[in-house]
Amino acid sequence: MIKPKFPVDEQERLAALHSYHLLDTLPEKDFDNITALTANICDVPISLVTLLDADRNFLKSHYGLSFNESPRDTSFCGHAILEESSIFIVEDARKDPRFKDNPLVTEMNSIFYAGVRLVNSEGYPLGTLCVFDTKPRTLTTSQKKALIAMAYQVVNLFEARKHNRILLNVQAELKERNEELKTFAGVVSHDMKMPLANMIITSDMLRSKYGKLLDNQGKEYLDYIKQSSFTLSEYITGLLEHYETNKTAALRSEVFDSQDLIEEIIELLNINIDCEINLPEENIEMQANKVALEQILLNLVGNSLKYNDKEKIKIDIDCSEKQEMYYFTITDNGMGIHNEQLSQIFNLFATSNTLDRYGKKGNGIGLSTVKKLVNRLGGKIEVTSTLGEGTTVKFSVKKLN
Structure with a gap:
């Protein structure tokens, strides 16, 4: 038996291998499906996804075997990762000086071997997708192509798993910072x-x-x-x-009338300017997060009042329901919004150069908060506007039980 040599860039290869965090992990269905399918295509009793660690051969997926690792010194895969050919084949290990005294041959009767290197995006061979048989044999051209194709899919799974892990880490870090x-x-x-x-x-x-x-x-x-x-x-x-939108959006639902809600909003705004507000014709019994809806409507109706340069302010409020949603529309005759600014008005701290009717500039927080609340309540919001004529805001929220 001849022990497999180490690649010249072994330390870099090991670092690449460890970056995938696959060693000593539990079986996964995606990999097990590939080894089962590979064994069936190649008509062999054993199929493996192997990862060559410093001193062992870890079997990420093992079809036809009951153990999940073996010594690297006796592994066929240790030799396979050194070969740059598309597929490494040993038709009869008993006649090959590298394997004839190998315990896998003498004790487990592993006579035939075919393995394809699992080369990552950086060019390092991490292990193999391989098959074993207990008798000398060959693979057909279609079987070889299938084995190479399956190995490519294994590497894709490695990369996807690594990418997902990175995304989860970034997500956790962003959540912590938030x-x-x-x-x-x-x-x-x-x-x-x-x-x-x-x-x-x-x-x-x-x-x-x-x-x-x-x-x-x-x-x-x-x-x-x-x-x-x-x-x-x-x-x-x-x-x-x-x-605090998450806390507000998480509050329990209440049963209330749409007319009462809007009238409460108008009262809270304490309007002392010439203003005509038209309420919805139909009164709807609603079951939703009332506190969040109050905050949304206070902000939107407040904007219709502040960003209005007309002598008489006119605001139309409509409310309807359909299936699992409530729909609100607020239309005013205010200053309007430039078309190029419409796509950014919900961004935090995004402001225009327009001053309100009192000569003050907005802080770019209110509409961002409104959108967060609407999204948290399972709805959507959109704005249309004509400069100098007015603005219409439509939003929806999901009914709650």
């Missing part, structure tokens, strides 16, 4: 709210106590401090709502 960001946003936002409230109160106190001593510019500075504090407070509130 949780850290949520925690950071929550802590910072809560810690900043009190100082901002103090700034607003202090500016009012200064105006009340020392207003007579201040000139117009001094009063403008106080107004600027107060308004900036309000703007930052709104920004922080928006961030908190955005990062």
Whole structure:
């Protein structure tokens, strides 16, 4: 018997092998199906998917054998990975000086062997797809082609498994970072709210106590401090709502009337400008996440109010149901949105250069939060708009039991 030599790039090959995390793993149906099919095509009792480790031959799939590893020194596959031919064949191992005294031959009667190297995308042979028989024989041309094709599929499975593992690791890392960001946003936002409230109160106190001593510019500075504090407070509130959408969307469902919901939204908005809001003609008894719907509608109707340059604001709200979904439509006669901005309005922090009717610029958080909530509630949202004429927002949410 002649022991198989090691490839010249053995350390690099082993590193490549270990990167797939396949050694010492449990049997998998995808690989077992290939070895079973290969044995049937080649008409042999044994078919294996092998991985050549430093000192052993690990059998990732073994059809016709009860064990899952053997010494590398006695393996046929140790010789096969050194051969750069498309297929390595030993028709009668008893007549081959490399194998005639091999325990696999003398004790297990492994006479015939055919193996195809499993070469990864970097060019390293990780192991083989091989077959054994207990008698001397040959393979037909079609059997050889099938064995080579099956080996190619095994490598594809290796690569797909590795790719999936990488994606899962990236997903876990992103989830961890997202949780850290949520925690950071929550802590910072809560810690900043009190100082901002103090700034607003202090500016009012200064105006009340020392207003007579201040000139117009001094009063403008106080107004600027107060308004900036309000703007930052709104920004922080928006961030908190955005990062808490998962909690909001997970709240239990309630039974409520669509008319009551919309009327509550209008009341909460405390509208003090000339505005006509047309409610849906039909009242629907709904069963959904009311808190999440309130947040969505507050944001959308609020935008219709803020981004409107008409003397009289007009907002039409429609609500309907069909099968397993509720559908909402909000149409206004506001400023409208540029076509090139429509595809980005739901991106976090995406803003246009348009100022609202009070001369303020948006923070790009509200619509991103709305889309996250709609998606979490099993629905979709879309926006159409004509610049200078108005905007229509349509969204759906799934009925909950």
